[in-house]
Structure formats: C-alpha cells, structure tokens
Amino acid sequence: MLERGALAAMGTRFEIIVAGESVSLARAAIESAFAEIENCHRLWNPFSADSLVSQLHEATEHEIPIDGLTHELLSLCQRLESDTKRAFSATTGAFLASRDPRRSVSQDGSEGHQGYFELLENPPRVRISDSRLRWDFGAIAKGFALDLAVEVMREDGIQNAFLHGGSSSVAAIGAAPGLSGWRVQLPQGGILELKDGESLAVSSGHGNYQGDHLVDPLSGDWIENLSFGCWVRGTSTAEADAWATALLVLKQRADFSAGLGTEGEDWGFFEIDNEMQVGNDEVDGDSVALQCLSPSASGDESAVI
Amino acid sequence: MTTDRREFMIQSAGALAGVALLPGLEGLARSIEEGYPVGIIGTGRQGRAIAAELQKIGAKIVAICDNDAPRLRSGSRRVKEAKTYADADKMLTTEKGIEAVFVATPTHLHRGVVESAIAAGKHVYCEAPLAHTVEDAKAIALAARGSSKVFQAGLLARSNPVYSLARSFYRTEAFLKLVSMRGQNSRKDSWRQAASTAERQARLDWRLNEATSTGLPGELGTHQFDVFHWFTGKYPVRVQGRGGVLVWEDGRKVADTVNLVLEMDGGECIEYQATLGNSYGGRYEVLHGVNSAFRLAWSHGWMFKEADAATQGWEVYANRQRFFNDEGITLIADATKLASQNKLKDGVGLPHDSLYYGISDFLTSCQEEKFPKTGAGEGYRATVVGIAAHRAVVEGTTVEISPDDLKEA
Numbered sequence: 001m002l003e004r005g006a007l008a009a010m011g012t013r014f015e016i017i018v019a020g021e022s023v024s025l026a027r028a029a030i031e032s033a034f035a036e037i038e039n040c041h042r043l044w045n046p047f048s049a050d051s052l053v054s055q056l057h058e059a060t061e062h063e064i065p066i067d068g069l070t071h072e073l074l075s076l077c078q079r080l081e082s083d084t085k086r087a088f089s090a091t092t093g094a095f096l097a098s099r100d101p102r103r104s105v106s107q108d109g110s111e112g113h114q115g116y117f118e119l120l121e122n123p124p125r126v127r128i129s130d131s132r133l134r135w136d137f138g139a140i141a142k143g144f145a146l147d148l149a150v151e152v153m154r155e156d157g158i159q160n161a162f163l164h165g166g167s168s169s170v171a172a173i174g175a176a177p178g179l180s181g182w183r184v185q186l187p188q189g190g191i192l193e194l195k196d197g198e199s200l201a202v203s204s205g206h207g208n209y210q211g212d213h214l215v216d217p218l219s220g221d222w223i224e225n226l227s228f229g230c231w232v233r234g235t236s237t238a239e240a241d242a243w244a245t246a247l248l249v250l251k252q253r254a255d256f257s258a259g260l261g262t263e264g265e266d267w268g269f270f271e272i273d274n275e276m277q278v279g280n281d282e283v284d285g286d287s288v289a290l291q292c293l294s295p296s297a298s299g300d301e302s303a304v305i
Numbered sequence: 306m307t308t309d310r311r312e313f314m315i316q317s318a319g320a321l322a323g324v325a326l327l328p329g330l331e332g333l334a335r336s337i338e339e340g341y342p343v344g345i346i347g348t349g350r351q352g353r354a355i356a357a358e359l360q361k362i363g364a365k366i367v368a369i370c371d372n373d374a375p376r377l378r379s380g381s382r383r384v385k386e387a388k389t390y391a392d393a394d395k396m397l398t399t400e401k402g403i404e405a406v407f408v409a410t411p412t413h414l415h416r417g418v419v420e421s422a423i424a425a426g427k428h429v430y431c432e433a434p435l436a437h438t439v440e441d442a443k444a445i446a447l448a449a450r451g452s453s454k455v456f457q458a459g460l461l462a463r464s465n466p467v468y469s470l471a472r473s474f475y476r477t478e479a480f481l482k483l484v485s486m487r488g489q490n491s492r493k494d495s496w497r498q499a500a501s502t503a504e505r506q507a508r509l510d511w512r513l514n515e516a517t518s519t520g521l522p523g524e525l526g527t528h529q530f531d532v533f534h535w536f537t538g539k540y541p542v543r544v545q546g547r548g549g550v551l552v553w554e555d556g557r558k559v560a561d562t563v564n565l566v567l568e569m570d571g572g573e574c575i576e577y578q579a580t581l582g583n584s585y586g587g588r589y590e591v592l593h594g595v596n597s598a599f600r601l602a603w604s605h606g607w608m609f610k611e612a613d614a615a616t617q618g619w620e621v622y623a624n625r626q627r628f629f630n631d632e633g634i635t636l637i638a639d640a641t642k643l644a645s646q647n648k649l650k651d652g653v654g655l656p657h658d659s660l661y662y663g664i665s666d667f668l669t670s671c672q673e674e675k676f677p678k679t680g681a682g683e684g685y686r687a688t689v690v691g692i693a694a695h696r697a698v699v700e701g702t703t704v705e706i707s708p709d710d711l712k713e714a
Contacts, residue, residue, distance in 0.1 A: 021499075024555040025506075029499035035350060039357075042658075050604065052361070055656055065339075067357035068383035122386040123340065123365055155375035157501025 002177075005030040009041040010142055012166035016149070019160040019177050029156040033149035033163070040145035043070055044137050046093060053135050056126070057093075063120070063127045071124035073137065073144050073238075078119065080140070080242045081217075087246035087253070089217030091117070093134030139169060143201060143241035146171045150237075170200040171237045186231055188270040199237035203244035204229035204272055216249050223252050232267040243267065338672055339363040342402050344427075346370045346393045346418050347409035348380030351432060355407050356384050358661045364668060367403050370396045373508070393418050397425040404428060405455075405671050407664075412524070413517040416441040423452045428671040430664070432459040434527040434688040435681075437519050439710070442688040446713035449681035457667040457677040458684025460531045461659040464666040467606040468532065470636050471592075471599045474608065475536050479617060480594035483537065483573055488529045488590040490521070490579040495553050496561070513557045521563045521579040522546065522694030525588075530567065530694070531679075531687040532590045532601065533575050540686055541567035541575070543705050546697030552582030563698045567690070577694075600633065604654040607633030685713045 003026035007014045014037055018026035045051040052070060066074075077090040118127040137144075142165040150171050153161055160174030162182045172182040172194035181193040184200055194200055204226065214223040230247045234240040247267060341364045345352050348371040359366055370390040371377040381389050390396035397406070405428035408418050415436050422429045429449070435458060436442040449456035462468045474480055498509035511517045512524060519527075534540055548563035562580040569575075589602040596614035600607045609631050624635040637654070655662075663679070670677040689710055697704040 024495065024497055024553075025499045027495050028497040031494055031497075032499065039354075050654055050656060065361050065363035067360040068385060069357070072382075123363060124360055125363075152379070153499075155379065155501075156499035158499065 003027060003030070005034065007034045007037060009034075009037050010045060010145065010165070011047065012142060014146075014149075014163070014165045016153075017162045018153075018158055019162075019174070021158060021160075025156075026158070029153050029158045029161075032152045032156055036148040036152050037145045037165075040069070040141060040148065043067070044073070044135075044141045046134075046136060053137070056128070057134060059128070062129070062131075063125055065123060065125050068124055069148075071119060071121075071126070073141065074117065074119055074126060076144070076238060077137070077140065077242075080239065080246070084243065084246035084250070085255070086218045087216070087249035088140075088242045090135050090137050090140065091133055092215050092217050093136035094132060139201065139203065139241035139245060140238050142166065143169045143199070143237035143239070146199070146237040168202050169237050169241050170194065172196060172198050186270060187229060187272065190270070192231075192233060194233070197235055198233060199235065199240045200231060200233050201237065201240035201244040202229055202231045203241075203248055214245070214248060216252065218253075223249060226252075227271060228269045229272045230267065230269050340365040341404060341668055341672065342367045343405045343407065343668075344368045344370065344396060344400055344403040345380070345384075345387075345407045345409060346396070346422075347407075347411075347432075348376045349373075349409065349411075352376075352407070352409035353380055353383055354658070354660055355409055355664065356380060358658065358664050359407075360384070361657075361661065362665055362668065368396050368400045373505070394421055397421055397427070405430065405668065408432060411511040411517065412519060413437040413441075413511060416444055419445050420448050423448045423454065423456070426454065428455040428667075430457045430459060430667045431684065433531075433684055434519055434523050434691045435684045436688060437517055437523070437692070439689055439692055442685050442692075443713055446681040446685040450714070455667065455670045455674070455677055456681045457663075457670065458679050458681060458687070459663060460528055460679045460684060460687055461603075461663040462528070462532045462601075463535055463678045463683070464662040465603065465655070465659045466662060467604070467636055467655055468535075468601055471601055471606050471608070472536055474597075474636075475592065475594070475599070478615065479597055479608070479610075480592075480599070481596040481614075482594060484593040484595060486533050486537075486573065486575040486590070486592050488526075488532070488575060488577045489586055490525045490529065490588045491584050491586050492581055492588075493584040494581050495555075496559075496581055497553070497555065497557075513559050515558050518559050518695075519692055520559050520695040520698060521548070521561075521581070522565060522577075522698060523688075523691035525579050526563075526565070526577060526694055527687050527691035529577070529588070529590055530575065530690050531683065533567075533592070534683070534687060534690075536592060537569065537573065539569045539571070539573070540711055541690055541693075541706055542570050543568050543703055544690070544694045544697045545703045546694055546699075547701060548698040552580070560698055563694075565694050565697065567694065599636070601636075603659050606636035608636055609633050682713060686711045 002017050002019055003023055004015060004017045016030045016033055018029060043052045046053055048054060056064060080088050116129045117133060120127060146163050146165055146169055149163055150173060153173060158173060162172055164170045170184060174196050175181050181195045183191055183193050185191050192200060216223060226248065230244050232240040232244045251269065343359060343364050344367055345356055348369050356366060366384045366387045368388040368390060369380045369384055370393050371380060372391050377389055377391065381387065406422040408415055408429060408431040410418055412434055415431055419429055419431050435445045496512050498506060500506035500509055545566045546563060548560035550557055550560060551562045553561045562582055565577040567575040567577065587602065589600055592599045596611050598609045607626065620634065626633050626635060666678050690706065693704045693706050
C-alpha cells in the first residue's frame with residue numbers, strides 16, 4: 001500500500017510516498033512534512049516579496065535578527081562554500097538577476113556583485129557587509145526542506161517513505177515494499193538503490209527560465225551549453241544538492257582538489273542532450289528528472305514518479 | 306455613520322500616514338529591546354512559529370518547554386541557545402530571569418500553564434481560544450485580571466496593520482453602514498497527527514477528541530469572529546450551527562465541515578463556513594457596507610467600492626487587483642512609502658506573518674507596562690463565542706449567548 005501526496009512550493013513540485021502505514025497515519029505524516037516545506041518556502045523563496053530572504057534584501061540595517069532555521073541554512077552555506085572552494089555559493093543572486101527579471105536586483109541596480117555575510121549567535125543574527133548582496137539558495141534550500149521533512153516523518157513514526165523535490169532531490173526512509181531500498185533510475189539509465197537515510201541529488205546546469213543558470217561564483221563566468229549532468233549520493237539532501245551544483249563548476253574549472261565533505265558520499269557525471277527533459281522545477285531549473293522505481297504486481301520494476 | 310467628505314479625507318490621510326509609519330523588517334524590531342528574555346511553553350507547530358517570529362524580532366528565548374520529547378527536540382534545533390524543559394512548572398521556577406511566557410500548548414492545557422505563569426510573576430501571551438471550556442476560560446481571564454503583569458490573548462487581527470487600516474475606513478463614509486458579514490476558513494488538512502505509539506497519537510490528536518476539542522468553530526473560528534467583534538464593537542447574541550464529518554471518515558466525531566450563522570442584536574449576521582476538505586479561497590473575512598466591501602485575508606486586504614460611492618482623493622495612489630467582474634483596491638500598510646519607492650506592485654502583502662505583529666505588540670506592552678491591544682477580556686469573549694458556536698454544531702441547534710455569558714466576572 002502506497003500513500004502519496006504532492007505540494008507545489010519553492011518553485012517546484014514536492015512529492016512524498018509512504019509505504020506500509022494506515023492511510024490516515026500516512027496522510028497525517030505527509031501533512032506534517034509538507035508543513036515544514038511550506039515554512040521553508042515562506043522563508044527562502046526569492047520570488048516572493050513576503051519571504052524572509054526578500055525582506056533581508058530590502059533591509060537597510062546591516063545586522064538583522066533571523067530565525068534559527070535560516071541561521072542553520074546560512075551556516076551550512078558558509079561551510080559548503082569553503083569545502084567546495086567556492087564552486088558552490090548562495091550569494092550568486094545578483095548574477096542570476098541579470099538574466100532573470102523576476103529576481104530582485106541590488107538596491108543600486110548593480111549586477112554581478114556577491115557581497116559577504118557574517119553569522120552571529122545567541123540570538124541568531126546575520127551581518128550583511130554589502131547591501132548589494134543577493135542570496136540564491138536554489139537547490140540547497142530544497143534539499144534542506146526535504147531533510148526537515150524526513151526528520152518530521154521519522155518523529156511521526158514513519159518507517160518507509162520516499163521524498164523528492166522536482167524529481168532532482170531525493171531522500172529515502174526505509175525501503176520500498178519488498179526491496180532493500182528505494183531504487184532510483186538516473187537520467188541516462190543507471191539505477192541506484194538508496195538505503196535508509198540516504199539522499200540523492202542531480203544537477204544539469206540547465207534552467208527552465210531563459211536557459212542556462214549556472215555561474216562560477218569564483219570568477220563570475222557563466223557556465224553554458226553543458227553536455228553533462230552530475231549526481232551525488234550522500235546522507236544529507238541539502239549537501240548532496242550543493243555538491244551536485246559545485247561538481248559541475250569544478251568540472252568546468254578542471255579542478256577536483258576540493259574533496260566531498262560528507263563521509264559516504266559518492267558521485268558521477270552523465271551525458272545529456274538538448275532534448276532531455278530537465279526536471280519539473282519552475283524557477284531554479286537545477287534538475288534532471290529522476291525516476292523512483294518500485295516492483296509492479298507482475299514483479300517488473302515500473303516508475304512510480 | 307455621518308462623516309463628511311472633508312473629514313474623511315483628513316481621517317484617511319491620517320490613517321495612511323499612520324500605517325506608513327509602521328516599520329518593515331528592522332524598524333519594528335528596533336522599537337523592542339533586543340535580548341528581551343522570554344520562554345515558550347509548547348513547541349508544536351504553533352510554538353515553533355512563535356519562536357521563529359521572536360527570533361526575527363530579536364528577543365532572547367531563554368528556555369523552551371514541551372512534555373513531548375520529539376517536539377521539544379524539534380524546538381531545540383530551531384532555538385539552539387534555549388534551555389529545554391519537559392515540565393512547565395520546573396521551567397518557571399528555575400528560569401527566574403524570564404520576563405514573558407508564550408503559552409502554545411493544546412487548548413485544553415492552557416489553564417494550568419497560564420495560572421502557573423501568572424503566579425510566577427510573568428507577562429503571559431496565551432494562544433486563542435483561551436480554553437476548551439467556559440469555566441477554564443473564565444479562570445484564565447480572572448487570573449489575568451488579578452495580575453499586575455501583561456496578559457495578551459493570541460487574537461491577531463487587532464495587531465494586523467492591514468486590518469487596522471481597513472478598520473479606519475470602516476468608521477468612515479468610505480464604508481458607511483454595515484450590511485452583512487461573512488467568513489470562511491477552507492483548508493485541505495486532516496487535522497490528524499501521526500505518531501509512533503498509540504499513547505502519543507492520542508495525546509497529539511487532542512483536536513479530534515470530543516472531550517478536549519472546540520472544533521473548527523473554536524480552533525479556527527474564534528480568531529475570525531474576533532475580527533467582526535473588533536470592527537462592530539458587538540458580540541453575537543445567538544449562533545445557529547450545522548456540520549458533520551463529510552470528508553475524513555476515519556472514525557472521528559469532530560465535524561470536518563461546519564456552517565454557522567452568528568446573529569447580533571441589531572439583526573446583523575455573520576455567515577461562517579469552515580472545512581478541512583477543500584482549500585479553495587483559504588481564510589478570509591468579508592464585511593459588506595453601503596458604500597464598499599472589505600475582503601480581509603490576513604496578509605492581504607482589499608476594498609471593493611460601490612459604483613455610486615464618492616471617489617476619494619487617496620485612490621489616485623491606490624493599487625488595484627481584478628477579481629472576475631470586480632476591482633479591489635489593495636489595502637496595504639506602507640502604501641504611501643511603497644508608492645514613493647515605485648514598489649507598489651500587484652499582490653503586495655504584509656512583509657510578516659500576523660503573528661509577528663501580535664508578538665511585537667505584546668513585547669512592547671510588556672516593556673512599556675501598558676495594556677495590550679488584545680487583553681484577557683477580548684480573549685475570554687471570543688472564546689465564549691467560539692465554544693457556543695461549536696456547541697451549536699455538535700447539537701445542530703441554536704445556542705443563545707446572553708450578555709452575562711460574556712462577562713468574565
């Protein structure tokens with residue numbers, strides 16, 4: 001018995017599949033998980049004037065109180081920026097605004113400026129060194145939201161579930177019925193089995209809005225016409241998402257001296273062509289469609305997303 | 306209401322200017338002393354939402370408390386600096402530096418926690434409805450009245466800048482005279498909680514327990530009924546209710562869909578519908594007047610003018626939105642300032658959740674030791690109406706609300 005629910009948030013479509021629970025309990029757990037994702041949407045959606053990140057962009061003071069989750073996400077972004085030798089950065093929003101009119105430009109209208117921020121604790125605050133800073137959390141926010149959803153579902157007693165955002169960020173709890181994990185088909189056809197607690201992210205560099213959307217945060221150069229994508233498997237969806245983006249940049253730099261930060265992660269590249277369906281994200285486009293596989297009644301594997 | 310045009314222009318200009326003074330992300334927070342020490346009792350979804358808004362305001366959350374270990378862990382992840390307690394009394398006796406306490410436990414547990422917090426000499430913010438019984442709500446209101454500290458009920462409309470702006474128009478020629486009122490709260494949500502043990506699930510499912518729940522009229526309606534109480538200055542004298550389990554047929558007895566008519570002594574009526582089965586339209590209140598109607602949706606609000614209503618000077622600056630055949634004038638705080646910055650965009654709403662403004666008002670009252678916008682009396686009366694409306698649904702009948710029912714003492 002599979003119970004599923006879907007939610008439009010963070011510019012994409014989240015879906016959760018719960019196996020082996022009563023319908024009412026599965027539904028209740030899915031609702032709790034979606035409440036966490038909706039909260040993340042309210043905080044970090046760069047396209048909504050009501051979101052916290054939009055408010056931070058408009059702030060005229062340099063040291064601003066923030067909520068604990070945003071502090072945690074920004075702290076993770078700082079660490080990953082360091083770990084990836086700045087192949088990943090959450091402060092490329094001003095670059096992206098130059099190609100996407102839906103995004104907020106800097107207060108002085110300048111493009112391409114990243115700026116820096118400093119995190120302060122007790123109570124949590126962020127100090128912004130440059131009012132031109134524009135955050136773009138992109139896929140890491142989606143992964144972070146999925147990690148929160150997993151945490152909530154585990155607390156609710158769910159033992160088997162499959163969660164994905166935009167079919168490019170995936171998290172597994174337990175296993176699919178009759179299997180030892182959740183089997184996921186990569187875009188070029190390979191199959192990975194995600195065990196309990198594992199996550200998977202894919203990135204292609206293609207955007208659904210005006211094409212390419214990937215920029216090297218170190219040089220400010222746009223990375224265009226990529227013919228390959230990247231997948232990363234790890235124990236944190238947020239980190240897997242950030243590394244999937246970073247590895248595309250590192251491959252373009254031909255620099256792989258940055259080490260993957262989380263024990264147990266593995267990764268790979270795959271070829272893509274221009275005709276390939278690139279996820280279902282509406283805004284960040286940072287996706288290549290994955291398919292979750294589950295045995296059908298005949299014993300064959302069939303796609304369930 | 307007989308306000309003339311000149312007076313209205315002065316009033317509305319004042320209202321707009323007053324709202325324009327309401328600060329954005331940083332300004333409101335700065336008016337509250339940073340690091341003001343507070344505690345939160347109850348770290349479920351609502352308690353965590355309170356924590357997030359407190360953090361944005363810059364308050365210092367010294368301690369959090371919940372007797373449910375997973376929820377306490379979840380709260381602790383979001384408020385890393387806070388000490389954690391499983392027992393409210395222990396938190397209150399240990400954390401003597403806490404000035405104010407936020408009570409976000411299940412409704413039927415409010416009374417004991419509030420009485421302990423008041424006895425410990427704390428300012429108290431209590432979620433609404435205040436209680437699941439009139440007896441408990443009265444006990445809370447009386448305890449608050451006997452305290453020298455601030456008590457605020459978590460009815461958020463009275464702190465909401467959009468609602469304040471609409472209310473300033475309600476009292477003028479722009480609205481003129483009340484015709485009717487309507488509210489709805491539509492969501493697709495089972496209200497059921499998932500848990501790994503039957504004992505925990507029973508505890509978390511208090512809203513579906515007939516003994517502890519005030520149903521949709523109490524848990525959701527109370528907040529919206531208070532909008533009408535605040536605008537009109539009146540409370541219903543009777544409420545007629547119908548409802549049932551139309552969607553979530555999982556053995557529950559508490560209705561998942563309700564329809565109510567709340568009648569005031571002048572014949573004015575509030576039609577109210579709430580459901581857990583469909584989310585279309587979400588949550589809003591509508592007040593129809595002779596010259597215009599207000600549609601208020603918490604983060605957003607609109608005024609719909611009648612064709613024969615006089616044109617007001619401020620409309621020149623107004624942002625408008627189409628709703629099928631109607632055109633709504635956006636009621637937005639900071640409108641004057643946003644217009645001057647060329648930022649008055651379609652669909653612009655409040656920069657914060659209503660909770661932010663309610664909490665900010667409470668903390669300001671605590672620091673300035675002044676009466677809050679939504680005191681125990683308002684909280685008590687709204688709770689009584691919510692409980693009466695729930696009873697009307699359960700019994701499928703009309704419940705009278707006498708003036709004596711609304712007196713807390």
